[in-house]
Amino acid sequence: MEGKKKDVTIYDLAHELNVSPSTVSRALNDHYSIGKKTKKAVKQLAEERGYRPNTIASSLRTNRSNTIGIMVSWINRPFISSLISGIEKAARESGHQVIISQSYDKPELEKDNLQALYDSRISALIVSLAMGTTDYQHFDLFTNNGIPVVFVDRIPSIHDVHKVHINNFNAAFEATEHLIDQGCTRIAHFGGARHQSIYEDRRSGYIAALKKNNVDVDESLIIQATSLNAEEGLRLTEQVLELENPPDGIFCANDTAAVSAIQYAKKMGIRIPEELAIIGFNNDPICEIIDPPLSSVDHPAVEMGEAAIKQALAMLEGEIATDSATRVTLDTQVVVRASSLRKG
Structure with missing residues (x-):
């Protein structure tokens, strides 16, 4: 190297x-x-x-600090906060500090904040992309200067990168098939931006489960959201429930939208899961607080953070070449709770 x-x-x-x-x-x-x-x-x-202003102590002129940069979308999302926790714990144990920045799912802010992290002379970067990011050239600043970059969860739709993720296709397939096993025949899907591979894979897994089980694929029930926040979850639930033939199940690509779906359905007097079974994705803590408790796909955020920092440190130590491509895929599972459980 x-x-x-x-x-x-x-x-x-x-x-x-x-x-x-x-x-x-x-x-x-x-x-x-x-x-x-x-x-x-x-x-x-x-x-x-690749000029970087020397904005921190002169001791960092050695070209290598003990600081890992973290770029995520929203720090206040439970999955992201758990991801950061996994990164920070593993980084601290290896003698590194972290600098955390968030993009608020805005590509331009992601780009600006990455420049600030670069100027802070970080030794490695761990990234979960903003929802709207489709161009990855702003990461060249790091890779062209030998700074390790590891993508986690939301990863680029290119192959020559270091990444940590789950098998989103299989996870979505299992979540959808669970609803089918519970007797659902019209299942809606609330997904994220399709240019993000995790949401495209979840959509594909959902469709594959429908086809395998001879359930019709109705495009009016498949909605790609822009942010999958609470407000959007309410709006999308209202949209599908107002259809002439509304769904009897909903698979949401995150728990935030799924919780909103439960809240809206209950407000409209719809019984869950008897009339509408709902499952989310991430297994956030709110899944056990909402009534009824929300079924979800477990998303091992802490373990993903630990795996990402392990990759970054391996590159810093020369065990992995920064210009190579590695992939870590972690296991996940469907966690069944009352929101989707029609059959005992």
């Missing part, structure tokens, strides 16, 4: 542009005394050369 590249300094940029180091510094800081043309040239070269 090749060693990390030497840090690019403002002196290197100044020499290449044939200007003074102070001009480079002022241009990078948008000083009023520097013209727009010069600022553009300096910033463009800085990006091309």
